[in-house]
Amino acid sequence: MTTTTYTVKGMTCGHCVSSVKTEIGRIDGVTSVDVDLATGAVRVDSTEPVTDAVIAAAVDEAGYEVAV
Structure with missing residues (x-):
């Protein structure tokens, strides 16, 4: 389990x-x-590591932006 x-x-x-x-x-x-x-905190639990780029793309698809 990975949490980011x-x-x-x-x-x-x-x-x-x-x-x-x-x-x-x-x-x-x-x-x-x-x-x-x-x-604005978003905690993501996953069975394996998910790249930051994949998360950022999903957030972008929702219409928002991951702070850098």
Whole structure:
């Protein structure tokens, strides 16, 4: 099990959280996604490491951006 935390910019509501969770949740190997709207923190648990680029692409697909 691998856990990684990212900061996502631009989320302002529950729909934003849902969109990010859905897109990241579609990635192979991801077992859970926890989003804290107040801080923008997104914790991703997966069965194996997922590259930052794959996470960033999923967040981008949802309409948001991973802070660097």
